[in-house]
Amino acid sequence: MVKYYYDKYTSIVKKTPIWHELSTTYASFYDLRLYKGYTNSSPSVWGLINPFVPEDFVDINTAGYRVTANGQQLEKFTAKSAGYANTHIEATVQYALINEAYNTYSRGSLVQSNIIAENGTYPDNGTHTDGYWYVKKGLADNPPTTPSTISVAGSFKTGETVTVSWGASMDPDGDVITYGLEVSINGGNYTQIYSGANRNFSYTIPNGTTKLAFRVRAYANGAYSGYQTSPTYNVKSNSLPIVTLNIENNLTLYENDTLTIAGSAYDSDADQSVTVYYQINDSQRKVLATNLSQTTITFNKQLKFSGGVLYDGDTAVSSALTDGVAYTLKVWAVDSDGAQSEVQTRTFYVVPNRAPTLTLDEVVPSGIIDSDKFTISGQAGDPDANANIKVSYRINNNNSVEVYNGPGDAFSFDVMLGQLNVGQNTITIEAADNYGAKYTKTIKLNKKEVKTPLLQSTARYKIEPPSGSAKGVLLWIQRHKNLQIDIKINMTLKGEPENFVSMSLENTAPVDNDIVEDEFFYEVDDSVDNIILQIDMTRSSIDVDDSIKLISGVLE
Incomplete structure (x- = not known):
């Protein structure tokens, strides 16, 4: 016979009431507690849906429903005049009994499409005895032949x-x-x-x-x-290899720490080879060990964490790893017949080496001559454990000078004005840990050259007696006649506090038109070995020669 395609649907069943005339009334749809619709989901009683409320407007021919006789009787009120639901309107009344209602059917939702059946097996468009609704479509294709082999x-x-x-x-x-x-x-x-x-x-x-x-x-x-x-x-059973992984979960690796992948694998089947692999996250898998089955295969791979990457020797086996991310180590075994063990996983975290910390105190340059100096100080530290920090400084392009080496503490160093160039200067302070991380700070200073001649100056001279000690000094000093000098001398033993006293001016005599020679003398009771001469020079203007022409003397 000819075959057709059919679509299968659910069938919606509804009871259709047979109405009987009852009466005419004049009443409020709201007071009568009428509903706007009815249902018959139960085969033995009527149901109601959507009640009227006072503000509903009831137009002519609007129907309202109520149920009586324990749900067996459905009453229908049809409006003959218009008004709101809480006002009295004229309506005709009909009733229908549940046991007189008849079933009507309609198509529901699709269950299955393209069912192939002979013509007449199902209705063209209606309900079948199986309770479903069918719709006949076009002629069905002939099926293909069965695959031959x-x-x-x-x-x-x-x-x-x-x-x-x-x-x-x-x-x-x-x-x-x-x-x-x-x-x-x-x-x-x-x-x-x-x-x-x-x-x-x-x-x-x-x-x-x-x-x-x-x-x-x-x-x-x-x-x-x-x-x-x-x-x-x-089918012959191929036992799965078994992997035991001896590494704790949730490890945290710091710079230069080692991730040790240790454990064993075993395959109970005979005449097979077994390969153990490991993998970091989604990176390429690596071989841990290979051996024959029915042998305990041990492995111990040490991966070093350095610079944010895991290394097997000099070979990187991971991508760059960052702080605060959970990473996964996977270890598994595969035998030569393709059976794979359960994958053993461990989570680990990393804390890549962090740069040292470096703080500087306020820099206050001071001094007016090259021998003057000022101090630069600060504090060095490191957030990583077991770090050793070296602090060094470099002035301009000169060599670096180390000023601190330790776990982290305060440091300071002096800078002499003579170390700075006239103009812009750069002082670079660097803190470096033992893992190679560095942190630098730069100080920029501008040195100005102020060529203001001095009108006052002081010079000191250390006198070393040939015999090792002396108790008297006779001194001659040649100077410009307008250069004023004040001579003080310290005559003490080594180790005693210095004590400068003025020498006695014995005589002044001219040498030429501008140069004069002063004679000074000073004597103590006992010989001493720490003799220091101090000359304070004062001139009234820069026109006066401020240099000492000659110093000579005799020790007693």
Whole structure:
């Protein structure tokens, strides 16, 4: 017979009341507690929906409903005049009994499409005896032929991959053919594992499989062929390797710490090789160890964390790792027949080396001559444990000078004005830890050259007696006649406090027109070995020569 496509829908059942005239009334729809609609979801009683409220406007021919007789009787009030629901209007009254109502059917929601059946099997557009609503569509296509053959090639072991192949089907209508391949495991129901135009499929046998069978069919435009079924194959079990990982979870690695991947693997099957792998997050997997089955395979891989990356020797085995992120170490084993162990995972965190901290106190340059100096001070530290910090400074392009070496503390150093150039100067202070992280700060200073001649100056001279000590000094000093001098002398023993006293001016005599010579003398009771001469010079203007021309004397 001719076959057609049918669509299957749910069927909506509704009871249709048979109305009987009852009376005419003049009343309020609201006072009568009428509803705007009714239902018959229950086959034995009427139901009501959506009650009237006072502000509802009731137009002519509007219907209101109520239920009496324990739900067996439905009353219908039809308005003959208009007004609000809380006002009295004229209405005719009818009633319908539930046991007199008859069923009517309508189409519901789609359940299944393109069911192929002979003409007349289902209604063209209506309810079937099975309670569903059917709609007949066009003529059904002829199904394709059943695939001629099916074959399975490969090793029937759990974890192994076999290749299922099948013969071609033909479609009488020339429609495109799609094949559906199904598998049954251990005699269970068939489940589809492939759908497509190819005529072969690779399938990996899952663990726990002892028996295996396949079947395939073709379909085109909704029409299905019969099944071509393979024999049932016995499957040899391939035990999974077992991996034991001896590393704690949630480790935190600091700079130069080591992540030790230690543990063992074992495979109870004979005549297999076993390879153990590890992987950091989604990076490329790496081999930990390889050995024969039925042998305990130990592994101990040490990865060094340096510069934000894990290294196996000099080879990076991870991408850049950052603080505050959970990273995953995965370890697993695979035997030569493809069976894979459970993946052992560990979470770890890293704290990459952080730069040292460096703070500087306020810099206050002072002094007016090159021998004057000022101090630069500050504090160095490091947020990482076990860090050693070196602090050094560099003036302009000169060599660096180390001023601190330790775990972190205060430091200071002096800068002499003579070390600075006239104009812009840069002093760079650097803190570096023992892992190579650095932090620098720069001080910029401007040195101004002020060439203001001095009108007053002081000079000191250390006198070393040839005999080692003396108790008297006779001194002659030649100077410009307008240069005023004041001579003081310290005559003490070494180790005693200095005590400068004025020398006696004995005589002044001219040497030439501008130069004069002064004679000074001073004597103590006992010989001493710490003799220092201090000359204070004063001139009234820069025109006066401020230099001492000659100093000579005699020690007693």
